Amino acid sequence: MSTQHKPESLDLEFLKTASNKRFAIVYSEWNSEIIDRLVKGAFSFFREIGISDEKIELLSVPGSFELVYGCSKISSTKKFDAIIAIGSIIRGETSHFKFISQSVFDGIKDLNLRVTCPIVLCLLTDDNYQQSIERSGGKHGNKGYDCAAAAAKMSLI
């Protein structure tokens, strides 16, 4: 039994009913190796439920701070059933880490109250690069994969 409060297993058969839904990923260009691993994790989930990579719309933004605007813009097209915001913020020597992380969490939360399309947040906020590697396809799994599963579930609500 895991001490983490996350689903023990995915109901893939149920989530496959989201294979006709439309998804977009908005991702940040900072920490591009980590982002690449998270996006690949999301694609691998979507493939498991029968959605090929080219059906997923991608939008890049300069940094995690811009994820909120990117998601707002893409949700205004009304073309999507769920959106995933993917970013990676790694603690540095300044307080940027704290301010950017908080503004993204707050911004995406506020957006979810304002728009009709659910926005799932895949934002890694780690103390160092190695921790981010572990959460993007390392020993702690791939949060991109997990968030794609969350997006599929939200698209069905």
Ligand code: DLZ
């Ligand atoms: C400025 C900044 C810093 C210091 N660190 C990160 C980071 O670790 N991850 C990330 O996605 N973006 C970072 N940024 C950039 C900001 O998110 C934003 O792009 C700029 O402040 C411009 O608005």
